[in-house]
Amino acid sequence: MRIDEYKQESEMLNPGHNACPGCGAALAVRYLTRALGPNLAIVLTASCWSIISGMPPLTALKCPILHCPFPSAGSVGSGLRRGLNARGQHNTTVVVLAGDGGTFDIGLQALSGAAQRNEDYLFVCYDNEAYMNTGMQTSSATPFGARTNTAPYPLFKEGQKKDIMQIMAAHGIPYAATATVAFPDDMERKLKKAQEIRGFRFMHILSPCPPGWGTDSSDTIHLSRLAVNTGFFPLYEIVNGVSWKMTCQPEGKRTPLKEYLQNQRRFKQMEDLRIEALQEEVDHDWEALQEKIEATKCSD
Amino acid sequence: MLPDITTEKLVYAHGTESSAVNKTGEWRFMTPERMPGLSPCRQGCLLDGEVPAWLEAVKREQWEEAWQIMRRNNPFPALTGYTCFHPCTENCNREQLDSGIDIPSVEKAIGLWRLDQYKPGQQRDLLKDEIAVIGSGPAGLSCAYYLNQVGYRVTVYEKSDQIGGMLALGIPEYRLPRSILNKELNLLKEEGVEFVTGCEIGQDLSLDELYEKYSEVFLAPGAWKSRKAGIPGEESRGVWNALDFLSEFNSGKQPEVKDPVIVIGGGNAAIDSARSALRMNGVNHVTLVYRRSRAEMPAYQPEVEAAENEGVELIFNALPGKIDTVDGRVSGAEFNYSKTNRQGLVVDKSSSFHKSCGTVIMALGQEQDSSIFSSLEKDVSFYAGGDLVTGPATVSEAIRAGRIAAEAMIARLENLPEPELCLPVEDPISFEDLYLEASVNLEIKDQQEMPEKEASRCLGCGTCNSCGICYLFCPDMAIDIVDGRYELNLDYCKGCGICYRECPSRALILKGGK
Numbered sequence: 001m002r003i004d005e006y007k008q009e010s011e012m013l014n015p016g017h018n019a020c021p022g023c024g025a026a027l028a029v030r031y032l033t034r035a036l037g038p039n040l041a042i043v044l045t046a047s048c049w050s051i052i053s054g055m056p057p058l059t060a061l062k063c064p065i066l067h068c069p070f071p072s073a074g075s076v077g078s079g080l081r082r083g084l085n086a087r088g089q090h091n092t093t094v095v096v097l098a099g100d101g102g103t104f105d106i107g108l109q110a111l112s113g114a115a116q117r118n119e120d121y122l123f124v125c126y127d128n129e130a131y132m133n134t135g136m137q138t139s140s141a142t143p144f145g146a147r148t149n150t151a152p153y154p155l156f157k158e159g160q161k162k163d164i165m166q167i168m169a170a171h172g173i174p175y176a177a178t179a180t181v182a183f184p185d186d187m188e189r190k191l192k193k194a195q196e197i198r199g200f201r202f203m204h205i206l207s208p209c210p211p212g213w214g215t216d217s218s219d220t221i222h223l224s225r226l227a228v229n230t231g232f233f234p235l236y237e238i239v240n241g242v243s244w245k246m247t248c249q250p251e252g253k254r255t256p257l258k259e260y261l262q263n264q265r266r267f268k269q270m271e272d273l274r275i276e277a278l279q280e281e282v283d284h285d286w287e288a289l290q291e292k293i294e295a296t297k298c299s300d
Numbered sequence: 301m302l303p304d305i306t307t308e309k310l311v312y313a314h315g316t317e318s319s320a321v322n323k324t325g326e327w328r329f330m331t332p333e334r335m336p337g338l339s340p341c342r343q344g345c346l347l348d349g350e351v352p353a354w355l356e357a358v359k360r361e362q363w364e365e366a367w368q369i370m371r372r373n374n375p376f377p378a379l380t381g382y383t384c385f386h387p388c389t390e391n392c393n394r395e396q397l398d399s400g401i402d403i404p405s406v407e408k409a410i411g412l413w414r415l416d417q418y419k420p421g422q423q424r425d426l427l428k429d430e431i432a433v434i435g436s437g438p439a440g441l442s443c444a445y446y447l448n449q450v451g452y453r454v455t456v457y458e459k460s461d462q463i464g465g466m467l468a469l470g471i472p473e474y475r476l477p478r479s480i481l482n483k484e485l486n487l488l489k490e491e492g493v494e495f496v497t498g499c500e501i502g503q504d505l506s507l508d509e510l511y512e513k514y515s516e517v518f519l520a521p522g523a524w525k526s527r528k529a530g531i532p533g534e535e536s537r538g539v540w541n542a543l544d545f546l547s548e549f550n551s552g553k554q555p556e557v558k559d560p561v562i563v564i565g566g567g568n569a570a571i572d573s574a575r576s577a578l579r580m581n582g583v584n585h586v587t588l589v590y591r592r593s594r595a596e597m598p599a600y601q602p603e604v605e606a607a608e609n610e611g612v613e614l615i616f617n618a619l620p621g622k623i624d625t626v627d628g629r630v631s632g633a634e635f636n637y638s639k640t641n642r643q644g645l646v647v648d649k650s651s652s653f654h655k656s657c658g659t660v661i662m663a664l665g666q667e668q669d670s671s672i673f674s675s676l677e678k679d680v681s682f683y684a685g686g687d688l689v690t691g692p693a694t695v696s697e698a699i700r701a702g703r704i705a706a707e708a709m710i711a712r713l714e715n716l717p718e719p720e721l722c723l724p725v726e727d728p729i730s731f732e733d734l735y736l737e738a739s740v741n742l743e744i745k746d747q748q749e750m751p752e753k754e755a756s757r758c759l760g761c762g763t764c765n766s767c768g769i770c771y772l773f774c775p776d777m778a779i780d781i782v783d784g785r786y787e788l789n790l791d792y793c794k795g796c797g798i799c800y801r802e803c804p805s806r807a808l809i810l811k812g813g814k
Binding site: 006 | 801
């Protein structure tokens with residue numbers, strides 16, 4: 001990807017949308033729509049993006065958006081795909097856009113059903129690690145140790161972040177990948193690859209949330225990059241649920257997790273012991289991921 | 301089959317319109333702003349040139365724009381591209397990544413583009429006052445250029461028959477092709493600058509007369525008086541002083557030189573003389589003798605290396621004691637070894653050596669000749685620049701002096717405020733200040749052709765180099781692409797500061813408030 005090849009005309013996100021300053025989700029959807037557009041239809045479940053997209057008659061996207069109830073994103077996506085197919089609009093890409101709540105918790109059963117049926121659309125989860133739109137309540141995507149409004153000091157989120165990628169891999173879907181906003185070229189490549197594939201595709205996009213995470217709005221890209229460099233959010237793709245591949249790992253040693261945590265207010269009162277526990281967890285997940293990637297290399 | 305409804309129709313079927321009517325810039329609590337910082341190349345530049353800015357224009361292949369930026373500080377990029385020693389390249393931050401930017405080649409390319417593209421426009425009416433410039437060297441030419449551009453009638457007086465001063469007579473052809481110089485001079489003539497050659501001020505015309513005729517006079521006669529060594533045999537046949545030798549050589553005459561040649565001195569004139577002598581017919585061996593060590597040589601080191609590679613023999617820490625003659629002609633020279641201690645240079649009379657030769661070229665440095673002022677009896681304030689003020693210096697410093705004199709004259713004649721002379725005194729942006737996190741992962745614009753390719757390698761260091769990272773990372777679509785440049789659109793900027801944080805060149809600042 002070369003930046004100078006980007007044309008403003010090919011952008012599908014309108015200015016004047018309602019996202020907070022420094023919003024990672026707005027950026028994620030900007031890359032998403034630019035990569036997949038212009039023949040695109042979006043199913044949008046209740047999430048920050050329901051607000052960002054604006055009040056009718058205004059819209060933040062240059063493509064149709066179908067708003068749907070919170071738990072039904074997976075099913076509405078299936079319906080829209082089949083409806084478009086019935087009209088002969090096979091070339092329109094259907095994207096279901098859901099936050100982490102609409103994917104990890106409330107939307108999981110419809111998502112699982114659609115994945116099991118191998119419906120032909122792309123499910124994109126932009127993950128800001130809590131129910132940010134309704135006021136920062138804990139979701140099952142909230143990482144261990146973080147404080148939210150339902151787990152205020154001295155409480156904290158207990159238990160691990162749900163490993164949604166393993167769940168999706170277990171469904172044996174044709175394509176699943178992780179991406180984040182600091183690596184737009186990596187994200188764009190994955191989206192274009194997913195667009196070529198028929199069947200159920202899943203993208204997990206980490207999108208930092210300055211008000212929810214308690215970070216400076218200018219740190220969005222920096223944090224997103226640190227999440228990858230620390231191994232907290234590795235960038236990889238899974239083909240057919242079995243073939244794992246690392247896509248964009250910066251060279252050299254991983255940065256200590258502490259650097260990623262220290263500038264976020266939600267981790268501010270985290271004791272060293274818990275930071276160590278989270279670091280161990282990240283290391284463990286990293287090793288497990290590397291084993292899967294090695295196993296894929298051996299079987300090839 | 302059902303009719304195909306495109307997604308576009310679907311959007312507008314619901315009567316939706318773009319959220320662009322929401323001017324989200326009203327939410328802004330911080331405002332990014334472009335604020336050029338000082339790069340090492342700008343700090344090094346003898347002409348205060350805006351190096352990263354014209355490199356950026358070349359990267360976008362906007363040559364006219366590059367020339368317009370260039371001419372603010374340097375009206376003769378072709379001349380400086382060839383002759384300047386380019387201190388701008390010395391501390392390039394890119395060196396710490398791979399290799400420094402080849403700034404001279406881009407500068408030269410802008411200069412050559414300008415010479416190629418120049419078309420004499422309509423004859424401009426030069427309506428403002430008449431101004432005289434004494435000396436047609438780089439300082440005089442630069443002063444004449446700037447005055448001419450704003451409409452003054454300029455006459456340049458030159459004592460020799462050739463226009464160009466040191467450019468024509470001092471600098472050898474291999475360092476500055478005469479075709480380039482002539483083009484540059486023709487261009488000035490086309491623009492309406494008048495030249496009077498063979499007219500020495502102080503002899504043919506007095507300064508007083510000039511002050512009567514012209515509103516302002518700029519003195520840039522240079523420093524042409526050669527220093528003497530004060531040793532026996534200095535006046536004999538076959539002993540040249542470097543400037544006379546170079547003038548003859550550069551004006552196409554064959555100065556009388558017999559092999560082998562000894563050049564005495566360690567400055568740029570010495571190196572130029574040695575390299576020029578080596579290019580003459582019948583000269584096979586040139587030796588350069590300098591009284592101090594190699595590190596103390598005032599000459600530009602790459603030129604010294606070039607001379608050595610061409611076969612000039614270098615002898616250090618030796619002083620001429622006397623020049624031997626046979627029938628009034630040079631036959632050799634006697635040298636004493638010297639060394640530098642706390643008292644300065646000490647000559648060791650006991651150890652000496654003899655070298656036989658056919659020619660000696662004395663390059664012991666030049667001095668300003670103040671005799672020009674003897675013809676000035678009026679009580680006037682005057683402008684002066686170039687070697688007359690600084691002593692022997694470089695082409696670039698002289699061009700800068702000409703520019704400053706022109707600006708000051710214009711300010712005085714038109715009652716404008718005094719122009720600022722210097723760049724802000726601050727530390728230049730270092731490699732550690734740059735933020736290259738994003739650019740190492742992204743493929744930045746890469747041009748295929750030189751010199752655009754070279755220009756596109758510039759990291760900016762405080763000046764926007766149009767890498768586009770701010771555009772890429774803006775969540776609010778508040779950066780517009782205008783003719784390949786990235787412009788902030790404050791209608792939509794919410795002030796998140798991502799552009800400021802991620803800017804690799806550190807060309808943005810973030811201010812509080814709207």
